[in-house]
Amino acid sequence: MEPPPDRERFRPTPGRSREEMEALQRDIAASARFADDLPFDPATVGDPDGPLVAGVDQAFLTDRDPEMAVSAVVVRRGDEVIERVHAISPVEIPYVPGLLAFREGGPILDAFAELETDPDLALFDGSGRIHFREAGLATHVGVALDLPSVGVAKSLLCGTPARDTAALAAGERVPIRGDDRMSASATDTVVGYAYQSRQYPDSRRINPLYVSPGHRVSAETAVDCVARCGGDYKLPEPTRLADAYADEVKRSLAE
DNA sequence: GCGACAG
DNA sequence: ATCTTGTCGC
Secondary structure, three states, rough: OOOHHHHHOOOOOOOOOOHHEEEEEHHHHHHOOOOOOOOHHHHHHOOOOOOEEEEEEEEEEEOOOOOEEEEEEEEEEEOOOEEEEEEEOOOOOOOOOOOOOHHHHHHHHHHHOOOOOOEEEEEOOOOOOOOOOOOHHHHHHHHHHHEEEEEEEEEOOOEEEEOOOOOOOOOOOEEEEEEOOOOOEEEEOEEEEEOOOOOOOOOOOOOOOOEEEOOOOHHHHHHHHHHOOOOOOOOHHHHHHHHHHHHHHHHHOOO
């Protein structure tokens, strides 16, 4: 799938100043919908006859002249893999906290362009609304494709947990509220959740995931969808499969 | 000067 | 993200 013609302006292309990138992010946030606007019933995510859920992740070939990105997208219905694609693209923008979508967004869109299936929902490795300008990777790509999306990050970029998240039991979720490091419009509103997908039985601890709406989903529905994606690991299965696939492609390119 | 942050 | 073996515990 490709971005709709009228959304080409959201594509995270290189050659922009930091100010221009931040301005585009404010534009992206203004176009994002942090409320449910889904073509399916979120309660059916993970069901054999439920929606098509895509997992997205990348691996990098740092030891190349232009650094190369391997972007992978794995689409599932229930626990069955319907389609799996990848793209290998040059990385043209360095990683800067807050501007991750500009480094990874382009290569990810290259992978989506290879997709024959149209997913109903996509899970990204990174933040959505939990972002300084409410326009993290999941939001940026979701808005660019006008595709319902969710951000699943392994660490918290900004925002404040409603209570301590150090020792949550499996399945527990704690609201993350917008704080002073974020757009004023997010202040005190629930921009996402810390979600303990897995936990050890003993005293060892696993950090929670930080789930936030990307586009066309509310914070509550975003966590519900992640919880329904299942899997036996910390990361939801779609994302974990995309991660493994990107690594597989990367290793096959070793020299 | 301090703060300090996805992948 | 990436560089990387063994090791602790169920």
